[in-house]
Amino acid sequence: MITVKNLTKRYARTVAVDQVSFEVAKGQIVGFLGPNGAGKTTTMRMLTCFLPPSAGTANVAGFDVLEHPLEVKKRIGYLPETPPIYPEMETAEYLKFVGKLKGLRGADLQKRIDYVSERCAIADVKTKLLGKLSKGYRQRVGLAQAIIHNPDVLILDEPTAGLDPKQINETRDLIKDLAGEHTIILSTHILPEVEQTCEQVIIINKGKLVATDSVRNLQARARGAESVLVEVGGRDGSLELPIVQHKLEQVPGIGRVLCKQQVDGRAVFEIESQKGQMIRGDLARAIVQSGWDLNELRPSAMSLEEIFLQLTGSDATVEAENEKVEAVPEGVQP
């Protein structure tokens, strides 16, 4: 449904999107994941024909974004980061306007307005001014606007940003619901969101494609081998590191032993099992039987979050992310 090849967007000084390629099959929900400023919005804007790519091609629903923008636009629904609503319009009036823009007329238009109002649960605010609606309602009106012409492809830019937890769940359910009929790309920087709603993940960072895989594969990658952190202490305050290391390596099923830190008489090891082996019991026994103290033993299984950080290569992003979730979204920067 969507084929992107070496898509690049250069600005005067920066490269916002650098040679990104991916494919999305019909009917899939794809999560577009990356820290802020990674190029998610820019990529989406290129897919929606809002921005022309500097290089590379993007093919949406069988049409090239540069050569047949009108045909592409007919087949996409787009919800930008800030829902594109006119505060002085009433909900029904707005949907009618957007429907007409997208080429709907007459009875068809009315039918679709009724349908999307019901689908997005905005029927009760039909005669309210959009400017007076709460953030959650605005987001749903934005979603209604995106699906009004029943597009093949839905492109949603951070559809849950700025909503409260209940609204986030509702929006996610709605999106999952829509997946059958539409091919959906949604961008987000919230990992659980991808785990919950998407089948496929595309991770980008600093404009570059980092990984594209199914959520299941990524999770398998995260949970395949057990990894534990062990703190071992010597009885009399002294601990001979090589001996401990050797002993630990003798335990059956161990893949790799790594000493992470050592402070007078105590040492922390990170131990990885071989694939599919449970090692914690044997490990504890081996340490205690050798006469050392087992101060701590905890699993350090890699979560999707860690994979993400590993791939995007920075710890700072998560904190930045958390701040962003609470921050009021700023105006769009076209």
Next chain:
Amino acid sequence: MRNAWIICRKELGSYFASPIAYLLLTMFGLIFGYFFWTAVAVFVVEGMEMQMRGQMFPMNVNEQIIRPLFMNVSVIGLFMIPLITMRLFAEEKRTGTIELLATSPIRDMEIILGKWMAALLLYSSLLLFTALNFAFLFRYGNPDWKPLLVGYLGLLLQAGALLAIGTFISTLTRNQIIAGAATFAVCLLLYVFGWVSSFESATWARVLSYTSVSNHFESFVRGVIDSKDAIFFVTVIFLGLFLTARSMESLRWRS
């Protein structure tokens, strides 16, 4: 064209849903009403004086009331036009709704035409006030209606040209005040460029004064449709809308 009409309807709706249309109507109504009242009063007083002195110069409603009033309207228009056009694109850029328009299956030119037409229609609704006042002249006097219509045509052409320029300027910024102020400056300059011809006759002065909207407007006020002047306004309209289209396109490439 149908899409342009959809945009136009929406823009008109926005004008009349917000206070701006009513504010403009009130301001224009008050200002023009005052001008009309003074023009008629002067005309009446002059008429009485002439009768008392026994002079019977022919007095002409068209020349003594309508013609100066048309000049006044075109000057008031200079103040109204920036207020009409400043929001057209600047607001859409600020609120992000431009993304909706730009990702809908319509052409840039349809968006631009729709917005420009809405601006022109709002300006025309201001002119309705003047028609209301002029109706009194027909009730109590006997003005010639043909120069009146030509005058209106001139007003619409002049406004169309300045509105096209304003529309273009509105695409350059996301700040309405900047758009409005810049449009006002350009409109005013285009109006007063004609003055140079009174003291300078070099080529540059002739070119400058040729770009002046007031020079081209005068013939219409006299009741004459001069093709040279009509073509000037139509050219400026096309130029303004063309620049708007280019600006929208560059918006996408730069952004």
